[in-house]
Amino acid sequence: MEYRILLVDDNDMQRYAIAKTLTSAGFQVLEAQNGTEALQKATQGVDLVILDIKLPDIDGFEVCKRLKSDPSTSSIPVMHLTATYLSTEDKVKGLEGGADGYLTYPVKPSELIATSHALIRMKKAEVTLQKLLHEKEILVQELYHRARNNMQVIASLLQLYSDRCKDPEGRAVLKEIEAKIHVMALAHQKLYESENPSYVNLDEYLKDLTLVAPETGLDTSLKATISYNGESALVLVDTAIPLGLAVHELLTNALRHAFPNGKPGKIDVRLREGVQGEISVDIADNGVGLPQDFSIEKHGKLGLLLASSLIENQLGGKLTYTSKRGTTWHIKIEKELYSPRV
Template sequence: MPPGERAPHARRLRPDTRLRTLGVSPPASPGGALPPVSDSEPASILIVNDDPVVRYVTSRTLRLAGFRTLEAGEGAEALRLAAGLPELILLDVQMPGLNGFEVARRLKANPTTAGILVVHLSGERLDSEAKVRGLEGGADAYLTLPIEPAELVANVRALLRLREQALSAVRRRDAFFGAAAHELRTPLTALALRLQGLLRALERNGGEGLPGAQLREHLSASAQQVERLQRLAGSLLDSARPQRGLPLEIAQVDFSALVHEVVARHRDEAAHAGCPLSLDVEPGVVGYADVQRLAHALEALLSNALKYGVGRPVSLRLRRVDGRAQLSVRDEGIGVPLEAQARIFERFERATESYQGSSLGLGLYLVQQTALAHGGSVRVESRPGAGATFTLEVPLSRSQTY
């Protein structure tokens, strides 16, 4: 069309009528604007269409809904603007030059832009084969014009939610691998140092055997680190199980003796953390349970208390209450925010960001799974800055179906 010349009949159509003729519903007026996306940084949407009216209406609809928008009139310009990494691209299929199929293919073939959501938005009724071609070629969804503004915005929001869920899963995976590497490295480093010390001692002794006490010290310390690695491996395996409940090996358990044993193993850790330990254990609390899983659950609660209550007292209490063993671990640390108190029992979750790099986020999850497998429960009572009390309850009777 020559510059300055108007499209035939365009000036005889009312704006709303022309928009519908082009296959676009007019946007809501400011008085009936769609609700904004969120209070956070709005998502960026790239609108690619060779019709300037469709671009304008689509852009205005999305801006009224709280999105940021960019516009491109042809495929090459869309590829250039995609380098800025918008969250989503609304891409016309039929365009001169590079059509929408080719633009989507190039976007998905480029590792930099492959993660951008691409939605084919076409005013033409494409046959099923063309739609399949577009989706298999890299598009994430297909929408047909005309489309109501609310429906367009709802589709965009739904796709962005799915994108955020996928990105969140990737972030959690990366954080998990980082924490797992840290957790593995700590006992492995300690074990390596012990073995190196043992070798040096043997060399100093001319290759002859070491005194029993010295050898026992090295081997005992090495065995503790191996045990720690075994517990970590067990936690990883348990977290990977389908959520049908942990398998249990039920036997008679002296809960009172178990508490004393677990605390004795953690005396050095408590001293290093500067946490005086106090015990209030009712004697003779005996029942049926999986002793290893209960020991690991108690160790997880105690380790949590020492980590988040460093430098302050930690207390443990055991009581028989209504046919159940009730074990509480109390710290005087930073506490757990109310909004996090349910979340912390989920897999890979932590109460605060402070210890993200040094925790797998599995301890409390496995405590809860252990409690549930026994027909029991675990709960937390806490206020920020006022410490936390974790209470684990399990039935003492073996009549429970495991």
């Protein structure tokens, strides 16, 4: 493959000699005599810019900065080639200014050619890597999308069976499982929508959960309302799913038990992220409250025990409560226990 190099030098003889060396090595050479012309021709599909520094209009340092700041040319490797700026400080300035290479005269043809090949090769490898990464992200998103769809199919089958189940207890169990699958499917939906294939926007996830909770097989005569207040927080999907399941259990528990006999009430859900990344979720209701001697271990039913286990055992967090003029459940997770998978 014939690579195209933009050679920028205001010295005609010097530019001619370098162009001849590059052409003999199989490169196609595009020439520019000043910085302005270089900036124009760099957009014409070149693989490398060999850039002198002492130019009549814009010096090479500035030309390099402009090339690297322009999205249409930022990916093109730039190599300074100069007979004037020879000190270590000059080289440092050039490289810190965005140049990918720095050679000085006199330069051997073999070194010039080898360096040009190396910079182009590095660029091609970077492009290939970015392409592979993009393909991987698409594949991961597709897997999340399929996982969510498969969960929706399972939930639909469970709904079908529960609708035909004549045993009230059996029907209730199927509804519980169906609700949990909806919670997990929602997390995968948020993951599919996320720009980062490892993280879920917890704020959006919990907000949607508060809309799902009243629809998961509960008594339609319930008059309690749910409000949500949160702030943006990104967590790994390994954290989001068990946390979402726990929040869902606490919400449904409040809807079922905090407002007996159809009593109207409200449930407030609040999400906060601390300065060290710790996650706090409060679920507060203004219902009948809990008995004074209540404890999760002794009096908690399966859903509450599950929420406690998810928070404390799977996420390494704490689940506590206060019961005064209603009940408030406090979830605190100091740090995530998992690492990004992608």
